[in-house]
Amino acid sequence: MTLEGARERRVRTGGVELCVAELGDTSNPTVVLVHGYPDSKEVWSEVAGRLADRFHVVLYDVRGHGRSTAPQPLRGGFTLEKLTDDFLAVADAVSPDRPVHLVGHDWGSVQSWEFVTVGRTEGRIASFTSMSGPSLDHFGHWINKRLTRPTPRRVGQLLGQGAKSWYVYLLHTPVLPELAWRGPLGKRWPKILERAEKVPRGDYPTSSLPTDAAHGAWLYRDNVRARLRRPRPDAYAHAPVQLVTPLGDAFLSERLYDDLELWAPGLVRRTLPAKHWIPRTRPDQLASWITEFVAANEGGAVPAGEGGPVTATGTGKYAERFGGQLVLVTGAGSGIGRATAFAFAEAGARVVAVDRDAESAARTAELARLIGAPEAWAETVDVSDEQAMEKLAEKVAGEYGVVDVLVNNAGIGLSGSFFDTTPEDWKKVLDVNLWGVIHGCRLFGKQMAERGQGGHIVNTASAAAFQPSKVLPAYSTSKAAVLMLSECLRAELSGQGIGVSAICPGLVNTNITSTAHFAGVDADEEKRRQKRSARLYGLRNYPPEKVADAILRAVVRNEAVVPVTPEARGAHLLSRFAPRALRAMARVEPPL
Ligand code: NAD
Numbered sequence: 322m323t324l325e326g327a328r329e330r331r332v333r334t335g336g337v338e339l340c341v342a343e344l345g346d347t348s349n350p351t352v353v354l355v356h357g358y359p360d361s362k363e364v365w366s367e368v369a370g371r372l373a374d375r376f377h378v379v380l381y382d383v384r385g386h387g388r389s390t391a392p393q394p395l396r397g398g399f400t401l402e403k404l405t406d407d408f409l410a411v412a413d414a415v416s417p418d419r420p421v422h423l424v425g426h427d428w429g430s431v432q433s434w435e436f437v438t439v440g441r442t443e444g445r446i447a448s449f450t451s452m453s454g455p456s457l458d459h460f461g462h463w464i465n466k467r468l469t470r471p472t473p474r475r476v477g478q479l480l481g482q483g484a485k486s487w488y489v490y491l492l493h494t495p496v497l498p499e500l501a502w503r504g505p506l507g508k509r510w511p512k513i514l515e516r517a518e519k520v521p522r523g524d525y526p527t528s529s530l531p532t533d534a535a536h537g538a539w540l541y542r543d544n545v546r547a548r549l550r551r552p553r554p555d556a557y558a559h560a561p562v563q564l565v566t567p568l569g570d571a572f573l574s575e576r577l578y579d580d581l582e583l584w585a586p587g588l589v590r591r592t593l594p595a596k597h598w599i600p601r602t603r604p605d606q607l608a609s610w611i612t613e614f615v616a617a618n619e620g621g622a623v624p625a626g627e628g629g630p631v632t633a634t635g636t637g638k639y640a641e642r643f644g645g646q647l648v649l650v651t652g653a654g655s656g657i658g659r660a661t662a663f664a665f666a667e668a669g670a671r672v673v674a675v676d677r678d679a680e681s682a683a684r685t686a687e688l689a690r691l692i693g694a695p696e697a698w699a700e701t702v703d704v705s706d707e708q709a710m711e712k713l714a715e716k717v718a719g720e721y722g723v724v725d726v727l728v729n730n731a732g733i734g735l736s737g738s739f740f741d742t743t744p745e746d747w748k749k750v751l752d753v754n755l756w757g758v759i760h761g762c763r764l765f766g767k768q769m770a771e772r773g774q775g776g777h778i779v780n781t782a783s784a785a786a787f788q789p790s791k792v793l794p795a796y797s798t799s800k801a802a803v804l805m806l807s808e809c810l811r812a813e814l815s816g817q818g819i820g821v822s823a824i825c826p827g828l829v830n831t832n833i834t835s836t837a838h839f840a841g842v843d844a845d846e847e848k849r850r851q852k853r854s855a856r857l858y859g860l861r862n863y864p865p866e867k868v869a870d871a872i873l874r875a876v877v878r879n880e881a882v883v884p885v886t887p888e889a890r891g892a893h894l895l896s897r898f899a900p901r902a903l904r905a906m907a908r909v910e911p912p913l
Contacts, residue, residue, distance in 0.1 A: 324366050324380070324524075332381070334410035335403055340388035341381040341411055345373040350447070350619050351416040352376045352611065355408070357427020357454060358541075359502065359510075359534030361387030363525050364426065367604035368611070375612060376422075379415045383407070383429070385536030387529050399539040401435040401457075401548070408436050412445050420447040422615045423560075426600050428540050430454025438556040438584075448618040449558065450611050452565040453597055455577050457544060459584050461552025463577060482574045492541040499535040507531035517571075519818065520601045521773055558585040563614040565607065567595040589614060590641045594879065595775060595818065602818070603774050605723070609645045635669020635693050639873050644669035645695070649717065649724045651704050651761060652731030654681025656831025657781060660869035661728055662686075666694035668873065673717060673724070676731070677703040696721075704731045704757030714764035723772045726876055729761040730781040732799075734837025736850070739794045741841025747795050749838075754799035755806075762810055766819070775818030777876045780807045782823045784889035787896040789907040795840075800825075804882065811881055820879040825893065826868050827886035828861045 327342035342362060352372055354365040362380035369378045384407055385391035385399065392398025412421050423446050425433030434456030436442050437449045455463075467475040492498050501507075507530055514520040562585040566575055575592075582588050591610055595603050635644045648665040652658035654676030662674050666689035674689065674697060676682035682699035689697035698721065702709045717724060735742070735750040758780050769776035785797040786804040804823045811821035834855040839847045863886050871885045884893040895903045 324363060324369065327369075327380075330414070332410050332414045335392070335406050337384045337392050337398075337407070338390045339381050339384065339407060339411060341379060341415065343415060344369055344378040345376050347377045347415075349375060349377045350615055351379055351412075351419065351421040352615060353379045353381075353408075353412065353415070353421045353423050355423065355425040355429030355433050356380070356383060356386070357425070357429045357431075358537045359526075359530060360427070360429075361527050361529055361533055363387070363527050364598075364600050366524060368424075368600050368607050371604055371608035372611060376615065377416070379411065379421070381407075381411050383432075383537075385539070386533040387527065391536050395536060395539050397543060399536075399543040401432060401544055404432045405436055405439060405442065408432070409442060409445065420445050420560075422446075422448045422450075422611075422618070424450040424452075424611055425454055426452045427454045427597070428537070431457060431540075434459070434556075434558075437558045437560050437562065438553070440559075443559050446560040448561045448563070448614055450563045450565060450614055452599060452607070453567060453570055453573055455573065456556055456584070457548035458552040458556035459581065460577065461549040463580065464549060465552070466580075478574065478576045482577060485572050485574060488572070489541055489545060492538045493546070498538045502534035502538075503531045507534065510534075514598065514601075518596045518598045518602065519773075519816075520598050525601060556584060561585075561587055561589070561614075561618055563589040563591065563610065565591045565593070565599070565610060567597060567599050567603075568592055569594060569596045572597055591644065592641050593775075594820070605772070605774055606646070606725075613645055635667060637664065637667035637669070637693070639664075639668040639877060642668070642877055643726070643873070646670045646725040647673070647722050648726040648728065649673040649675060649765065650728040650730055651675045651702075651757065652781075653685045654678045656833060657826065657829060657865045657868045657872075658728070658730040659685050660865040661730065661872050662689050662697075663692050664866070664869040664873050665726070666690070666692040666697060669693055669695065670726070671695055671721065672697040673700060673721060674698070675700045675702050675704070675713065677701065703753075704729075704760060705752035707756075707760055710757075710760040710764055714768065717765070718768055723768045723774075724765050724776065725769075726777045726779065727761060727765045727769070728779045728781070728872065729758040729803075730779075731757050732781060732783075732833075734833045735796045735840065736792050736837060736854075737795075737840025737842075738792060742795050743840065746838065746840050750795045750799050751802075754796070755802045758803050758806060762806070766810070766814070769819055770814065770817050773817065777820045777822070777879070778807075778810065778814075779822045779824060779872055779875060780804075782807065782825050784825050784827045784884060784886070784892050786823070786825055788892040788903055790911070791907055792911055808881065820876065822872075822875040822880050823882050824868065824872055824875060825882065825884045825889050826871075827863070827884075827889035827892070828858050829863050829865055829868055829886065830858050830861065831865050834858050 332339045382389035430451045431454040467479040648670045650662045653662045653674035672689045672694045674685040679701040686697040686699035732754045782803040783800040786800040807823035839850045875883045884890045
């Protein structure tokens with residue numbers, strides 16, 4: 322997706338001529354995208370393309386950048402006041418009668434904070450989505466508070482952000498930044514972005530980069546010191562604000578935004594595991610959040626578009642992170658899978674509930690919608706069936722999109738000594754518990770990797786993965802394999818922003834006991850054992866909702882191996898520090 326097909330016009334204002342590009346139907350709500358440093362409007366090309374079927378998308382090169390002309394002289398030509406004049410000139414040209422929805426990244430966000438907090442733009446801005454660029458006024462107050470009322474924590478925060486701002490000091494030195502950008506740095510920048518930020522090569526950065534970066538140094542010189550020293554006391558937002566925080570931002574600390582609700586009441590917060598250049602690395606997620614926020618502030622009056630319907634904001638404690646994301650859970654018809662589907666639904670995620678049992682999958686999807694999922698679908702598939710899984714992956718990608726979080730959870734129980742376990746028993750348990758996970762990772766993981774916008778895979782293993790038992794040879798082997806597969810895949814995908822977690826619960830009160838197969842006994846004895854184990858698990862009474870919570874937390878924190886339940890945590894510790902004790906316990910006949 323590029324700016325191809327965009328309509329261009331020039332807007333004259335304050336001695337400069339701005340290059341403005343427009344996409345989409347002008348009768349739709351207008352979204353204005355403001356780029357940062359050292360960028361031009363093309364940084365938005367991926368996001369703009371995704372928004373254009375619903376919105377009138379407007380991008381402009383900030384003065385001195387891209388194909389906009391530079392002020393003469395440069396010094397004093399980039400003040401926030403002048404940048405506000407430019408924004409108003411663009412807004413008046415492209416949307417004279419309706420307020421616009423503003424989106425800013427980096428310095429585009431810094432200046433947009435000015436637009437949305439000064440009186441003369443009141444009524445012209447319908448909403449503001451900010452990413453990786455704080456208000457200099459808020460930043461100034463943040464520093465003052467830490468200097469005037471220092472606590473060890475506050476001083477730590479100050480030093481932390483101070484260290485991340487090294488480039489700001491450099492940009493204040495005369496001439497050097499210009500020489501660097503027009504010389505070696507300008508040449509190497511695309512490679513640096515690719516290596517350090519994982520920004521894919523393409524139509525960005527553009528050839529104007531050295532000039533953009535040299536001119537843009539004045540954004541800092543004209544504003545930063547003056548504003549941080551004397552921040553405006555009344556920098557309150559007069560439009561609703563959505564804050565998108567990439568958690569791996571090398572330039573900005575999350576703590577900067579701690580007090581933001583004071584300046585922007587009703588603030589909507591979003592977080593994502595990514596680095597600074599999210600318009601390039603996470604365009605799908607940004608387009609979805611921008612769409613959602615604009616829709617919420619247009620009273621829902623947004624055209625349907627091709628990118629799926631507009632999503633609603635979730636309410637759970639993880640809504641910041643999962644709202645609008647696509648989550649697929651296998652074995653979602655019961656127990657841990659169902660509880661996990663519900664937890665993601667509560668966080669506002671779109672849920673695909675997969676189970677071999679059609680009715681229970683449908684029920685999960687129906688309840689997920691009631692709980693808060695903006696959309697939920699049921700899919701009936703046996704995860705061990707390679708072709709059925711291939712079809713599912715194709716359908717999901719075609720109809721719902723690329724999955725952001727995949728939970729390979731479907732599994733079956735099998736108990737019995739090694740010699741009682743038949744080859745058919747082995748095949749069955751490995752087919753579902755291991756091959757089901759392999760198919761899921763292979764098919765949906767590949768789509769995630771190919772999209773190049775990160776994601777997360779959760780595999781439900783078990784404490785049995787590291788705790789041997791003489792009565793669970795096949796089940797434990799399948800789970801140990803899932804654990805190792807998860808670790809290997811985690812290593813392979815780490816460079817692509819895709820996390821992999823293995824969840825290892827102990828005894829959880831679900832249906833698994835009543836469907837588990839007991840090898841080597843007749844049907845009556847099997848029924849009796851199922852009943853007995855169900856009773857035992859019932860007495861233990863560890864709810865699947867707690868496992869679901871651990872799953873969401875594991876995704877948020879990108880945890881590798883997560884033992885859930887005290888007995889699983891204990892066994893995990895023993896497996897590392899006292900494996901002999903576990904081996905001794907493995908010989909004990911369990912009370913089933
Ligand atoms: P459950 O029986 O309540 O739910 C499992 C779901 O998976 C069911 O809805 C079932 O229809 C579905 N399923 C089974 N085979 C399938 C297949 N081939 N294709 C599609 N769907 C299939 O069990 P649960 O306890 O919620 O188990 C979920 C996962 O947690 C399993 O992998 C299990 O091994 C693991 N686990 C459970 C416990 C526990 O104590 N319950 C402990 C550790 C690990």
